[in-house]
Amino acid sequence: VVSLLFAINAASGIWGGAGRAVNVAYGVAEQRGFLRRRLIVIGLTLVTITFFLLSVTAVFLGEDWARSLFGHIGLGDAAEQIWAFARWPVAILFALAALSTVFRYAPDPDARRRRLVTPGTLVTVALWVAATIGFSFYVENFGRYGAVYGTAASIIVLLLWLYLVSMGFLYGAELDAELRRRRDAR
8 A cells, every 4th residue: 555655656757757747847936835736636647547547458358358358248250350450449448538638627717728639739649659669660670779778678678669659749739838928819
């Protein structure tokens, strides 16, 4: 239990940083108190972990789940084949829900968006998917991290991937901020 609390506290630092990054993109200062901000960030951490776990479950465990569930109902192979394709949009929708929640509630109220799904969140999810596919292709075919870094290669690859997806997050935040500035200027 103590380890889980420490892990949630450490993971909440990511979303606290995300809120600060969105505040910078919008040019606003944080006005919420420490306790309120901390509770919001911990709540965001729990919500996004849930959404991302559902997304990963849809991709990796969904086929076995679909086979078991639809087999009992009598739909069997047809439903399993449909789920093989439907799991990807479901996973992307869960990732979009997690990201939209962070974009909506992590920053200061002055930087919040009116809508839950914005062009920035859509672009960020698209960049995340593209970066993940492109980076996995690179690592599988060109990157020889294991030869250079040995057992630390998986950590290096994870950190590089996190760097790429964080750039997508920042681009989405900047896109939304710029669109808002242009709308306010009109």
